[in-house]
Amino acid sequence: NDESEIPYNEIVIRLQPKEAIYIKTNIKRPGLETEMIQSELDLSYNSRYKDVKNPDAYTRLLLDVLRGKQATFVRKDELIAAWEIATPLLKEIESKGVKPTPYLFGSRGPKEADVLVQKAGYVVDKNYKRDQN
Secondary structure: OOHHHOOOOEEEEEOOOOOEEEEEEEEEOOOOOOOEEEEEEEEEHHHHOOOOOOOOHHHHHHHHHHHOOOOOOOOHHHHHHHHHHHHHHHHHHHHHOOOOOOOOOOOOOOHHHHHHHHHOOOOOOOOOOOOOO
């Protein structure tokens, strides 16, 4: 393969829906050939743990509240610091009338996001197909 055709290695972490962690990596095709192919190391919860009920995030959060676990929640000083960062940004967005960019539910996000990551040097492999389990 020409080096320009070899796709990037990627670590993908999908939180919801269908939680998954997988690594897309380039490997040598098994056998005597020296061709590079892309493969995955895959931990998709809904295919790996078919018989286990995986509660949604709000169920886990409520359970933490009932158990008195505070690690899930921020302290008061953390909250104040977060708002000191977010408030000027929100005021700027509101004063300039910035509208969110719409995109289809369940999609990868708005096309403008792809343009942004391409500016940072990321190249999308258009030939790559992912099992959506």
